[in-house]
Amino acid sequence: MRIALDAMGGDHGVRPNVAGALQAIASVPDLTVVLVGDPALIEPTLSLSTYPAERIEIVASAGVIGMDEKPVEALRRKPDNSISRCWQLTATKKTDGLVSAGNTGAVVGAGLFARRFLKGVRRPGIATLMPTEKGSCVIMDVGANIFPKPSHLLQYGVMGSVLAKHRLGVEHPKIGLMNVGEEEGKGHELVQKTYALFRNGPFADRFVGNVEGRDVHKGVVDVIITDGFVGNVLLKHAEGVFEFIMGMIGTDVVGVLSAEKAIAAQAVQKMIDKFHYSTAGGAPLLGIDGVCIICHGSSDERAIANALAVAAQDVRTQLNDHIVEELAKLPVLSDED
Amino acid sequence: MRIALDAMGGDHGVRPNVAGALQAIASVPDLTVVLVGDPALIEPTLSLSTYPAERIEIVASAGVIGMDEKPVEALRRKPDNSISRCWQLTATKKTDGLVSAGNTGAVVGAGLFARRFLKGVRRPGIATLMPTEKGSCVIMDVGANIFPKPSHLLQYGVMGSVLAKHRLGVEHPKIGLMNVGEEEGKGHELVQKTYALFRNGPFADRFVGNVEGRDVHKGVVDVIITDGFVGNVLLKHAEGVFEFIMGMIGTDVVGVLSAEKAIAAQAVQKMIDKFHYSTAGGAPLLGIDGVCIICHGSSDERAIANALAVAAQDVRTQLNDHIVEELAKLPVLSDED
Numbered sequence: 250m251r252i253a254l255d256a257m258g259g260d261h262g263v264r265p266n267v268a269g270a271l272q273a274i275a276s277v278p279d280l281t282v283v284l285v286g287d288p289a290l291i292e293p294t295l296s297l298s299t300y301p302a303e304r305i306e307i308v309a310s311a312g313v314i315g316m317d318e319k320p321v322e323a324l325r326r327k328p329d330n331s332i333s334r335c336w337q338l339t340a341t342k343k344t345d346g347l348v349s350a351g352n353t354g355a356v357v358g359a360g361l362f363a364r365r366f367l368k369g370v371r372r373p374g375i376a377t378l379m380p381t382e383k384g385s386c387v388i389m390d391v392g393a394n395i396f397p398k399p400s401h402l403l404q405y406g407v408m409g410s411v412l413a414k415h416r417l418g419v420e421h422p423k424i425g426l427m428n429v430g431e432e433e434g435k436g437h438e439l440v441q442k443t444y445a446l447f448r449n450g451p452f453a454d455r456f457v458g459n460v461e462g463r464d465v466h467k468g469v470v471d472v473i474i475t476d477g478f479v480g481n482v483l484l485k486h487a488e489g490v491f492e493f494i495m496g497m498i499g500t501d502v503v504g505v506l507s508a509e510k511a512i513a514a515q516a517v518q519k520m521i522d523k524f525h526y527s528t529a530g531g532a533p534l535l536g537i538d539g540v541c542i543i544c545h546g547s548s549d550e551r552a553i554a555n556a557l558a559v560a561a562q563d564v565r566t567q568l569n570d571h572i573v574e575e576l577a578k579l580p581v582l583s584d585e586d
Numbered sequence: 587m588r589i590a591l592d593a594m595g596g597d598h599g600v601r602p603n604v605a606g607a608l609q610a611i612a613s614v615p616d617l618t619v620v621l622v623g624d625p626a627l628i629e630p631t632l633s634l635s636t637y638p639a640e641r642i643e644i645v646a647s648a649g650v651i652g653m654d655e656k657p658v659e660a661l662r663r664k665p666d667n668s669i670s671r672c673w674q675l676t677a678t679k680k681t682d683g684l685v686s687a688g689n690t691g692a693v694v695g696a697g698l699f700a701r702r703f704l705k706g707v708r709r710p711g712i713a714t715l716m717p718t719e720k721g722s723c724v725i726m727d728v729g730a731n732i733f734p735k736p737s738h739l740l741q742y743g744v745m746g747s748v749l750a751k752h753r754l755g756v757e758h759p760k761i762g763l764m765n766v767g768e769e770e771g772k773g774h775e776l777v778q779k780t781y782a783l784f785r786n787g788p789f790a791d792r793f794v795g796n797v798e799g800r801d802v803h804k805g806v807v808d809v810i811i812t813d814g815f816v817g818n819v820l821l822k823h824a825e826g827v828f829e830f831i832m833g834m835i836g837t838d839v840v841g842v843l844s845a846e847k848a849i850a851a852q853a854v855q856k857m858i859d860k861f862h863y864s865t866a867g868g869a870p871l872l873g874i875d876g877v878c879i880i881c882h883g884s885s886d887e888r889a890i891a892n893a894l895a896v897a898a899q900d901v902r903t904q905l906n907d908h909i910v911e912e913l914a915k916l917p918v919l920s921d922e923d
Contacts, residue, residue, distance in 0.1 A: 486799030486827075
């Protein structure tokens, strides 16, 4: 299988991308990585290593979209940028998917422009995995669709539960709707309508109802559906609060120990590594024909390698076929929903 | 000064409320607490202690709004419930404010029904304090107004910065708008319009622009403005993620120690106490004529005592007068905003 990697994406230039690609082909037997970007930057980095030449390809692109550029404008101004080129390769089936640590808005935007949505999909969304007391939980959407319609959230529930099944191995995923209270009738129009669509739809048996912010890490559900605004705030808050607490653990707990300080520090480091975003392997943009994994801007080579491995896995498990199959069970939705 | 306490509010009945009232009058010299509820339940609990009789009063009310009842219906069905009675006492100036650990929706709803908004206020909102690397930060709104207008958020910025000044002692509070990215132009219509109102208004010098979920605990701003849906999810998420991480610290860090296990466990407990909601003293509903502090449903006597002390402080610092004064600096806003 072949995955396009945006070699120019992320805060650290080509180096972690190239290193991540080499690490990925070493651990994923059937993977070929297509490095997309400026050959003048990619080739020198690549030449420092030995690797099976047939499993690394380079496709030239011109122009890089900066991490802080406005996506729509930048995509228009630089039509041959590395992100758009990755999408072209995927849209024309030259690759099975793409991985990028570049400007998230541009990755999503270029994907939407390509308009190669999976059959039945209204709007793609970004899913992410959050750690819970029982393992992991899918949260969708975390930023692709900040003002969605109820039908979008309904589809996210379906796509998210396919991810929970094929990525996390949950046979019968339970879906919860993020809300400000558990009782039916809580929240604004979007969540009330979404609630009704779930309750009265073919996936009612998977739908447990509303969940709240405090439930995210309890593992009460396998999939949490929310609009991209709330999901994005939540995702970044989780990152921030984790950093904040671990910092205090370092000073207020590890700091007061003496003989066992090193053991405690090691245990804390292990926890930090376990929950670091680089372990998760990026966030899939679901609903697009082709696998797309979006990585954190500050991804290191481990993060890129994990994202490539996860992309390969989603191709292997035919995640998208399962999504199309499940979405087909939904009734035809009105445009207003 | 006199504060009405909803003696029936919360998950644990009158006991923590009565005990919290006694604790509060012992530590706040000029405070009288008016216990509102069923005298048949309050009096026996009260009779177990000795206290200065002139500083505890009982006002009878009939009917309690359950924690899971639908606020609007329940308020209508039980007009003489303890929450509404607390508001009546405050609206008629018999008390300077109220504290309740009861049904949050009912506390807000009864406050809105009373319609005694502070001069210039469009919609009251709930503020809360979140711990940061540099101290605390006000987040507003966290659940009173889940689909606000831009002008509401603008006013929350003003009210929140008055709270930051008079409660936290920040001379020149900085205000941030919760969004999905830092750059101007990010987010949906609500945040874009709110951004413009701040940028072009009299508080532009306090407004630092957009902040993201990961900034909450960094202390980059003193006030974060958001709609009540996002704020509520965030508040509950903070609670949940803290519990989740501290649980893991217990097993994965403290659990692997031997000689210094007790020291580490003690340090962890100290951190848990420091950030427990009972320390914070509840969340003020701002924009109402009178002080209103909303407590966590599972409040213990310490939480109630702290909330009463905080209510007394807000009366003493004339928080509401300062809010009215600051709001008067805003230009007249159109109804559409």
